[in-house]
Amino acid sequence: MIPNQWYAILRSEDVKKNKPVGIRRFNKKLVLYRDTQGQVVCLDDRCAHKGVPLSNGKQHGDYIACPYHGFQYDASGRCVHMPVLGKDGVVPKHLHVPFHTVREQHGLIWCWTGEQVPEQLPEVPMFKEFVEYTGFTSRYAWHAPTHYTRYVESVCEVYHVPFVHKGSALNIWDPKGGRVDDFSCQLEGHLIRSEFVLRPDDDRTAEETLKARLPWTRGWRIGVDVLMPNLVQIRNDVFDVYLIATPIDDDNCWLCICYKEPKRDLLLPMMKPLPIPGWRRVRPWLMCRMERFIQQSKDMAALKGQEPRISSLEANRLISVDKVNAYYLRLRDQLIQEAQAQAKAQAPRSPGDIGSHTGEVKPIHIVPHKPQAA
Ligand code: FES
Ligand SMILES: [Fe+2]
Missing domain, CATH: 2.102.10.10 (Rieske [2Fe-2S] iron-sulphur domain)
Structure with a gap:
């Protein structure tokens, strides 16, 4: 925490x-x-x-x-x-x-979570895409048997999807091979934003895979964002969702997910818009349940036995497409150090300074990733 x-x-x-x-x-x-x-x-x-x-x-x-x-x-x-x-x-x-x-x-x-409560507290963190959204959303929460850093990390990198969620009838992303192209990542204060194309590993360009009609032949343009201390947003051309992982203890976290209404028809007839009153509310509700009961059990099975239980930059050997993970872990370290320094100094921060990270984040050294042909 x-x-x-x-x-x-x-x-x-x-x-x-x-x-x-x-x-x-x-x-x-x-x-x-x-x-x-x-x-x-x-x-x-x-x-x-x-x-x-x-x-x-x-x-x-x-x-x-x-x-x-x-x-x-x-x-x-x-x-x-x-x-x-x-x-x-x-x-x-x-x-x-x-x-x-x-x-x-x-x-x-x-x-x-501060020992000291400043007179002027910062705003609670939330993605602007959800603050500004006026459609229906659904929130769902449960406990997961993993440290929250490992959960945040797992949703930051969507390229586990073709492996962990393979074979799920409800998995709309099943690009064979799970290759990532056109990866970009920026840091804006406490917000990490990334964009990439998750696509089958073949000779087509990323653009060509995005236009393919058959689901198993197409690529998906995906955005993954992290807002400190523990919010992750996944955006694509079908849906937007945010996920929050809050520590319960060193072995468990509280998870909360929030789906918007899908942006267009999903591939499943049951998720298509129906002329039934209230169906617009039902779709994000259903998506939360699919995440909880179909996708999450696969994630938890994959994470079982992961060591060390708590993530850190030293705990992993990150590659270039893990830059979101790397920035998240770096920012986490930095915010903890800032809070420790503040507690040590035993001087209350000036109100405007609380919770706002202003320091430069150091460059991240990661194992070079062989560039993919676009
Ligand atoms: S009042 Fe006695 S234990 Fe609470
Ligand atoms: Fe997953």
Whole structure:
């Protein structure tokens, strides 16, 4: 986890009224609930009295009550009532649980990971293609048994698709050979953008493969973007999706994906637009389920046993088409180092400086990749 960043930790609909929810993120147990105004509150999920999870307790208006002795805590984690002392009892000052700064935006709940919370927090990260989109989207979330860096890495390089997802009836990208042409990658602050053509390995030019009609003979123009700290966007001429991988602990991550409506018919009749009311909503919903239940199990099978569990530049021997991975790992290192230096200096940053990376990213040295004929 990179300190001083916004991380999405749950979908908005996962925190319901009067129903505290307990989750694990960043190796910590957290409890979330909505106060009477609908604002999300996030506290450590551990009663200050004797360590019982508050998420097993009940909500009383704006407070959450521990299920063991009924101590009640407010949104700042301060204990405000101890039934055992009576309504006029004086609550000792040390009875409080840590609270976390959260924001609700883009259908997600975001948690600030800094020890210090600046007066002016940066905006939560989101791809402009999704902020500006006005059609229907669908979000879906689950847990995956992999470190989040390895998940981010795996979706950054789509050239595993012809291997890992081969044979899937629903896999629309099955260019035999999985060759990457016309690869380009740029860094814009905290955003890494890349474009390439994933195509069959034959004598045609990349342009010719893009025009082919039969799905197994054609190439796909694909864009893969990473927005720090943990968002990946995949764009192509059929669909746009973003994926978020947030750490649960060193072996697991919380995944959230969000699909837009497909841009044109997919190859499957069931995904074609039908003259049924609500079908536009159903298509991104279905695509999320396909990703979860068809594609992801193949990804997880491929990643099983990967070592080391946590990725880094040193952990891999990257090639030129892994430049998105390389920039992601470099930026991650750099943001962690910046946060450590800041904590060491013990001086609060000036508000405008928080979370904004301004340093130059050093050039990346990777194993040269034999250029493909375009
Ligand atoms: S353990 Fe929570 S009130 Fe005692
Ligand atoms: Fe995959």
